[in-house]
Amino acid sequence: MDRTERFYKIELLLRSRGCVAFETLRDELAVSPATLKRDLQYLRDRLAAPIVYDRFDNGYRFEAVVPSAASPRHELPGLWFSEKEIHALLTMHQLLAGLDDDGVLSRHLQPMADKLQGMLGADESEARELMRRVKLISTARRRVPSRHFELLGSALVQRKRVWLRYFKRSDRSTSEREVSPQRLVNYRNTWYLDAWCHASEGLRRFALDAVQEAKPLDSRARAVALKELEAELDAGYGIYGGGGAKLNWATLVFNADAAQWVANEEWHPRQRARWLADGRYELQVPYGDPTELAMDILRHGDSVVVTGDKALVAAIGQRLRRAAQLYA
Template sequence: MAKTDRLYKIERLIRSRGHLSFQALQDELEVSPATLKRDLEYLRDRLGAPIEYDRDLNGYRFASGWGGPKHELPGLWFDERELYSLLMAHQLLSELDSNGVISRHLQPLLDRIHALLGGDEAEAAGLVRRVRIISPAKRPVPGSVFERVAEALLERRRLHMRYHTRGRREVGEREVSPQRLVHYRATWYLDAWCHTRERLLRFALDAIEAAQVREAKARPVPLRQVQAEMDAGYGIYAGGTPQWAVLHFDAQAAPWASREQWHAGQQGRWLDGGRYELRVPYVDETEIVMDVLRQGPEVEVVAPPALRERVRGRLAEAAARYAAPD
């Protein structure tokens, strides 16, 4: 029986029976006296369980009128492999968390995981160092901005912000009702109802120069509506009527293209000669053009004509930069 399973069983046995002798616990757990003694000490010293020995009852019970810190062992226990998985998940969150806000709030959980691992803590730390997550082109978000956005989202209150619209090179004041946080390609975004434009919009958190949580309640928008309006198109661009890009990958790229997810609603089929057709919905051609260009000569845009012409023009411009001088 794993250590975490034994700890849970000791807790459950004492709670259900009121008290148990050392021998009864040992028989139930089928462990040596030394192991049971270590487990009881671990519960008391490391997890704060108010377990005491009652001489009159000749058994272990929970102290009556416990005046110390509140003790409650979690109802969901993890074995060692699951704890290691949680450590790796924490490492992933740390990589997403360029401002350190999430990691700071999760630190108590991380400390508890290390405590549960006990003597395996050094091994756990070594495992984390052997996991590397590379997130290129990160756009850091100031910690104060992230905290204000998260606060407004969780408390369902309006957010006033000074926002830099990079496309128009303008800075303006916005009052929004946060609906959802989105992390996409190493960047954080906020889906929110904009009270200036009176519709759902997506804002990049790194473009928020200042933010303040208002007392006013946020305007509720059904999550299904948010998903329908914001997730229909390709990439981070939202809103508008979707069109379908039809892409043909050659036989060399087809094995990889057939396994990649460009969009949750994509469609694909195999063509003659080992080629692969991928159909992807999009509402703005900006991002899908960039991703098609990254594929080089291994992909061809078949439809629609406007997207095909846009990609052809960008490739011509790129080729012109490498043309030999006259």
């Protein structure tokens, strides 16, 4: 039984039996007197457990306190975590912090992290050291104002509609829309809102950093089944994967050197791939809008060639010729 389990065991014994003798606690936990004393002291000092020694009954119990807003009834966290599970949760907390904009997630999750650190038994310096050992490096992040993230997240959970003033970068236009939030998506260090747009009567994906203003509405959000959402917005390649565009399949052939890395990458959940006899790697991915796929193909330069899809080949060839002219 590790330390975390002992904390829950002590809590359970005191709640179920009222007052428990020191010897009984020691026997139930199968620990030394010194270990039990440390556990009781830690529960009092670090987890604010109101444990007192009752001289009349010669045992330990919870102090009788009337719960209030200032002093709520003490309880350890409702789930029973082992130390390895706590380490995993703290690691996940640090990863979420790496996705954070303006400290929105961290502000709401920090109380949980503090409790987990307390359950782990590490002092403050040890806890800080643990958190520094996990890092998420983000590049080209487009930050989202915290007021928008919190408002949209709240509307999503409460199933409420939202009014948006949205800037569309492709044609540099601004529009006002009423939307029903369906899902928040973090893709390549950028947050997006998948929503039903009531103006266009369809599912749309909005970049949160392009939201200029947002207001909550009292109207109930339109419900869209997750399968419909995925079929519409996730079918094709990348963030431009849906929108009702007809899907095509792109065939990419990587040379033997690039294949050593690409073979371990997932470009799309429905991708098809195979090794060729000469060591090259063939990858097929579905796409609707070719914009992002072309960008990723260009990133590999002369290590990849597109075959079969004449329109995509022509578009990439044109981009390469224009780029070459800039460096001529």
